[in-house]
Amino acid sequence: MFTALVAQLDKGFRFFLASLIALMVLCVTWQIVSRYVLGDPSQWTEELARFLLIWIGLLGGAYAYHVKMHLGLDILSNKLTGSKKVLHALFVHVLVILFSAAVLIVGGLRIVQMTTELKQYSAALEVPMAFIYSALPISGVMLILYAAIAIIETLAPQAMED
Amino acid sequence: MSIAILLIVFVVLLGIGVPVAFCIGVATLGALLASLDAGPALATMAQRMVSGLNSFALLAIPLFILSGVIMGQGGIAARLIHFAKCLIGMVPGGLAFVNIISCTLFGAISGSAVAASSAVGGFMIPEMEKDGYQRNFSAAVTATSATTGLLIPPSNILIVYAIASGGVSIAALFIAGYLPGLLVALSLMVVCGIYAKRNNFPSSARVSLREAATAGLAALPSLFLIVLVIGGIIGGVFTATEAGAIAVLYALALAWGFYGEITRRDIYPILLKAAETTAIVMLLVATSVAMSWLLAYHNVPTQVAEFLLQFSDNPLVILLIINLVLLIVGSFMDMTPAVLIFTPIFLPVAVQLGMSPLHFGIMIVLNLSIGLCTPPVGSVLFVSCAIAKTTIENIIRPLLPMYAAMIVALLLVTYVPAISEALPRYFGLM
Amino acid sequence: NEDEGVTRLKIGHTLDPTHTVHKAMLVMDKELQSLSGGTMAIDLYPSGQLGSERELIELLQIGSLAMTKVSASPLESFVPEMKIFNIPYLFRDKQHYLNVLDSEVGQALLDAPTAVRLRGLGYFDAGSRSFYSTKKPINTPDDLTGLKIRVQESQTAMRMVSSLGGSPTPVSWGELYTALQQGVVDGAENNPPSFYLSHHYEVAPYFTLDEHSAVPDVLLMSDYVWQHLTAQQRQWVQQAVAVAVQYQRKQWQIDTEHALQQVAADGVTIIRPDKSLFRAKVEIMLADYEASPLGDTIRAIQEVR
Ligand code: NA
Ligand code: NA
Numbered sequence: 001m002f003t004a005l006v007a008q009l010d011k012g013f014r015f016f017l018a019s020l021i022a023l024m025v026l027c028v029t030w031q032i033v034s035r036y037v038l039g040d041p042s043q044w045t046e047e048l049a050r051f052l053l054i055w056i057g058l059l060g061g062a063y064a065y066h067v068k069m070h071l072g073l074d075i076l077s078n079k080l081t082g083s084k085k086v087l088h089a090l091f092v093h094v095l096v097i098l099f100s101a102a103v104l105i106v107g108g109l110r111i112v113q114m115t116t117e118l119k120q121y122s123a124a125l126e127v128p129m130a131f132i133y134s135a136l137p138i139s140g141v142m143l144i145l146y147a148a149i150a151i152i153e154t155l156a157p158q159a160m161e162d
Numbered sequence: 163m164s165i166a167i168l169l170i171v172f173v174v175l176l177g178i179g180v181p182v183a184f185c186i187g188v189a190t191l192g193a194l195l196a197s198l199d200a201g202p203a204l205a206t207m208a209q210r211m212v213s214g215l216n217s218f219a220l221l222a223i224p225l226f227i228l229s230g231v232i233m234g235q236g237g238i239a240a241r242l243i244h245f246a247k248c249l250i251g252m253v254p255g256g257l258a259f260v261n262i263i264s265c266t267l268f269g270a271i272s273g274s275a276v277a278a279s280s281a282v283g284g285f286m287i288p289e290m291e292k293d294g295y296q297r298n299f300s301a302a303v304t305a306t307s308a309t310t311g312l313l314i315p316p317s318n319i320l321i322v323y324a325i326a327s328g329g330v331s332i333a334a335l336f337i338a339g340y341l342p343g344l345l346v347a348l349s350l351m352v353v354c355g356i357y358a359k360r361n362n363f364p365s366s367a368r369v370s371l372r373e374a375a376t377a378g379l380a381a382l383p384s385l386f387l388i389v390l391v392i393g394g395i396i397g398g399v400f401t402a403t404e405a406g407a408i409a410v411l412y413a414l415a416l417a418w419g420f421y422g423e424i425t426r427r428d429i430y431p432i433l434l435k436a437a438e439t440t441a442i443v444m445l446l447v448a449t450s451v452a453m454s455w456l457l458a459y460h461n462v463p464t465q466v467a468e469f470l471l472q473f474s475d476n477p478l479v480i481l482l483i484i485n486l487v488l489l490i491v492g493s494f495m496d497m498t499p500a501v502l503i504f505t506p507i508f509l510p511v512a513v514q515l516g517m518s519p520l521h522f523g524i525m526i527v528l529n530l531s532i533g534l535c536t537p538p539v540g541s542v543l544f545v546s547c548a549i550a551k552t553t554i555e556n557i558i559r560p561l562l563p564m565y566a567a568m569i570v571a572l573l574l575v576t577y578v579p580a581i582s583e584a585l586p587r588y589f590g591l592m
Numbered sequence: 593n594e595d596e597g598v599t600r601l602k603i604g605h606t607l608d609p610t611h612t613v614h615k616a617m618l619v620m621d622k623e624l625q626s627l628s629g630g631t632m633a634i635d636l637y638p639s640g641q642l643g644s645e646r647e648l649i650e651l652l653q654i655g656s657l658a659m660t661k662v663s664a665s666p667l668e669s670f671v672p673e674m675k676i677f678n679i680p681y682l683f684r685d686k687q688h689y690l691n692v693l694d695s696e697v698g699q700a701l702l703d704a705p706t707a708v709r710l711r712g713l714g715y716f717d718a719g720s721r722s723f724y725s726t727k728k729p730i731n732t733p734d735d736l737t738g739l740k741i742r743v744q745e746s747q748t749a750m751r752m753v754s755s756l757g758g759s760p761t762p763v764s765w766g767e768l769y770t771a772l773q774q775g776v777v778d779g780a781e782n783n784p785p786s787f788y789l790s791h792h793y794e795v796a797p798y799f800t801l802d803e804h805s806a807v808p809d810v811l812l813m814s815d816y817v818w819q820h821l822t823a824q825q826r827q828w829v830q831q832a833v834a835v836a837v838q839y840q841r842k843q844w845q846i847d848t849e850h851a852l853q854q855v856a857a858d859g860v861t862i863i864r865p866d867k868s869l870f871r872a873k874v875e876i877m878l879a880d881y882e883a884s885p886l887g888d889t890i891r892a893i894q895e896v897r
Contacts, residue, residue: 018433021224021440028221028407032400035776041740041761043750050216056224057215057448060441061183069442070181071547071554077179092180099188103211107204111212114205114653118708120670123646123745124762136208202655202816209654213647218764321769324791326639328610332769332791398775401767458641459602459656502639506609 006149010066013142017060024052047124051132058104058135062142065096066149089154093147100143108136164193165462168453172538182538182554187211187449190456197460207452214451215444218403219318222277223443223545225406228436229413230284230549235432236417236424238384239285245381248374254365255358257293259351261286261300262307266347267388269311274318274402275534275542276443279308281409283549294364299357301550302560305542306568307350309531312497313343313524316402322498323523326505330519334591338582342524342575349567357563383420387412442548443541447496450539454499463491463503477515481576484508485529489569492533496541500530517579520592524582528575532568535561599628599825601658601817602635604642604651610789612847613661613716613809614638616840623832632828653709655816661716664807665746671704676889678748679881680804680874681867688896689806690717690841697892702810709815713830714837716811717844718783720803725779726772729798731865733757733873742768742780748877752804753781755874765790772796785844788851793860800863802870811837 031045064070080088112130120129172189176182187207194203233239243260250256264286269278283304290300312319315336324332357363369377390412391405400408417424424432457463470483488508491500504526512522534542537554547557575581586592601624607613614636621634642648642657645666651657667674676682683689692698693715702712723730723741730736736758743749743760750760758779763771771777773795780792781804787793811833818826856862882890 014434017437017441018430021228021433021437024221024224025228025407025410028225028404029411032404032407035740035761036399039738039759041759043760043762046218046762046764049221050218053217053221053224053444054212054215056437056440057444058211060437061445061448064438064441064445065181067438069438069548070183070445071442071544076177088178091178095175095180095188096184099184099191102204103187103191103207107206107208110201110205111208111650111654114709115650118653118670123666123747126747133208133212136212198656205654206651206656209647209650210643213643218767316770316774318767318770322766325608325789328608328789331794333794398773401771401774401776455642458637461635499641502641506639 009145013059013063017056017063020052020056020059024049024056027052044124047122051122051125051127054132055135058139059142062139062146065143066146086154090151093151093154096147097144100140100147104136104140104143108133108140112137164196164456165460167196168193168456176538182544183445183449186446186453186539190449190453193456193460206455210452210455211448214448219274220444220447222274222403222406223280224436224440225403225410226274226277226281227284227439227545227549228432229406229409230281231432231436231439232410232413232417232424233281233384233387234285234288235428236413237421238387238413238417239289241377241381241384243286243289245374245377245385248369248377252365252368255354255363256365257286257290257295258300258303258354258358258363261290261303262347262350262354265304265307266310266314266343269308270314270343275308275312275531276545277402277406278311279304279542279545280439280549282308283546287550296560297550297552298556299560301546301552301557302564303350303354304550305535305540305546305557306561306564307347308542308546309534309568310343310347310350312527312531312534313339313346315339317527319497319501319527319530320523322501323505323527326502327509327519327523330523331591334520334586335523337585337589337591338520338524339527340585341581342528342571345574345581346528346568346571349571350564353563353567383416387416439545439548443545446539446544447541450496450541453539454495457495458499458503463500464507466491467504467507471511478577480511480515481517484512485525485572485576488526488529489532489536492530493536494539495533496539497527497530497534500533501526518583518592520586521579521582525572525576528568528572532565532572536565597631599632599821600635601632601829602637603659603661604637604640604648604657605661606640606645606648607638607661608789609638611638611785612840612843615843616716616836617661619839620832620836623835624828627828627831628825632825649710649812652812652814653816655814657814658817659713659811659813661809661811663718663744664810665744665749667705667810668746668748670708670710671701673701673704673886673889674810675746675748676701676881676886676893677807678744678746678752678805679878679890680752681871682878682890682893683806686720686806689808692893692896693808695896697889697896701889705812706815711813711815711818713811713813714833716809716837717841718807718809719785719844719848720801720806721781721783722802722804723779723781723800724787724792724796725798725800726775726796727778729861729863730779730800730802731863732869739778740776742771742777749805751877752874755877756870757873768792769795783848784851784855785847788855793855793858797859798861798863799855800865802865802867804870804874 027045027049031042034042077088111133115129168189171192172185175185191207194207246260250259264282265278268282269275287300291297320335321332324330324335391409394400394405470487509522534540547554603617617636624632645662648660664674664677705712733756736756739758740761741753741758742763743753753760761777763777
């Protein structure tokens, strides 16, 4: 049940990420086409592409954590065995949870709230800046979720089976 | 105080094996909390992370990563490499030379070292592995040679320097960058040559002219990709970042429509792979931009410089110290803020010693481009590791001789002004 | 930020240290130190070291930065009233423009940002903005037809270029040199010192002094930091700002003339066109804004002598 839910979430998240990249290619292409073929340079493509990159970077960062792709020195963790290895893994995951909660969720929501209340809009697309910054708390929630999954996998591997 | 926190937390977490992006993030957060109220500290950190990603120039990374993946899976890279091997493969270590030349060419036209390492590394590293090269070695070659494009025009970082220096002509800087850029590429080739001899690196059998011609013909549509990208940028049809999208579309059309080596079903995994690789780099960029901000906020660069410059009044020694400081700074800091912060500090000193601002600009950019491929913070290093699916500690050993070669090039550029100044003088630009 | 009993105000901006605004901030630091008997000082972060204009404004709102200088244009999304500065030919002449800044209307516009956790402290002169082009000179508005012109991130500025017949093209300031050189855009617009300091004159040899708009720079302060100051400290800050503003306005004139001489010496053709031709093409914009909620402000400006 739990595994199925995680798999479903994963699938949706991956699809979303892939779509963002595809959209980014189309957006930059449209920028060139609008300038040369239509002779009417698009006003919003540059900004949209930058905003897509923010979303891909932050949400993709959570996904990359899930698939254990982030770069780090693993000299120590390779040497540890047994309960020490488990403790080490727990430390890393808890640290990631704390960072995500503090910076991405609390700090991120603070900016989201501030920009909403101050009615800040982006220059070209005129979308609320709060919308752009909401990538922070969403990424924070996903990171905490993925770290929690990793903790469950470490402590009770059997829970992830069946 | 906050800088001590930054350093200690960072080193401890890195040693424990926390992913580097989070080492930087947590250490920066700790230092921010030591200098600001909690609310502003958390919000500032979050804002810096987003603003680090909010850059059109950075878009070159995902776009060229994506085009690299398509070139790799779609048979474009294979045809290019096959042709290059026919030309230079019988030289021992020939593929390593091909890698350097490709990175230099690509870095030159795209003006982005990260774009060059992702585009070239994406297809060269797997191809080199097929031929028996170690992944770590190939990743090291890609990382270092990708930085040469920052000196060879067009180059955004030289423009940043021109503005920071408040008086150097961008046109002159562009011309000045050619020789030093090629010098770095050459010095890396020397390292590869020595390595190839020592380790009996593979060399393929000599091929017939007919075979080479066939390979060239087969590679022609793939070669046109390079022509399209270079021509488009030089002709002002699109910017270097936009060229990334053109590269993606052309590579896709070629691999899917013409070669038929990828199908509709391959598109989704290709997009996902590019998203994943992009995200690894982007989270690092986000947290290291926050750290650079913190360092600037506490005037760390200025204090470090003032501290070191009190040691000597010998020009040769001072230039050496400046280079040392920049090498250390480059290890931790992103290039653009480093140029912006250190130009006003070191340029007046260098001018006093008789160095021209043009010469100093080439020196600082070459120096900081070494930092792009040194740990702990180096975007090009990160991209190359991510693409080669290797780790930072594994890539360090093959990188060492290449750092040495780049430092030799740096010393030559530092102490022989003609390398930077001869061409601008010839063209009457200084 | 207090260490050793000294309150240090951190100012970030995006100009380089040779710019008059930076020099004025140094004057401000000196003035503040002497007024406060050394208990207050300013730390300066030029060249966008701490972020872009919009980001610096956000840092003021967050409370981690004390002050910044921004052009009124990017303030438009925070303070809609600032749109009026981008309306072409709003001011009769230079003196009218400076008088407006120092008038009640000018003060009201400075006070407007308080609603968004920012305080306007004063205006720096940023001169008049004019067109420059790479391939052909712009003598009349007709010469702008079909030209891709880089504009600031401002709806009003984009509309102005469209009304004159050009294609407004947003390019970031940092990428503009290459964009001009490679022909991604055919021209841009700015004041003479920026045209000179950015080196754009190297690739854009025609400078048309049509002086279509005068967008001042605004010195902003974080309300969060302001609330942490004592009444006495606030008074010192305001006095120091007043001294810096006077210094900057004088220095700006000198630097503008110097910039025009320098670019002319470097071979730039400086064109002094018939401004009424440009004014005629964009008069409709002023009329539109007069009918908008900003109409009252515009009428108040027109009444300033
Ligand atoms: Na380049
Ligand atoms: Na580095």
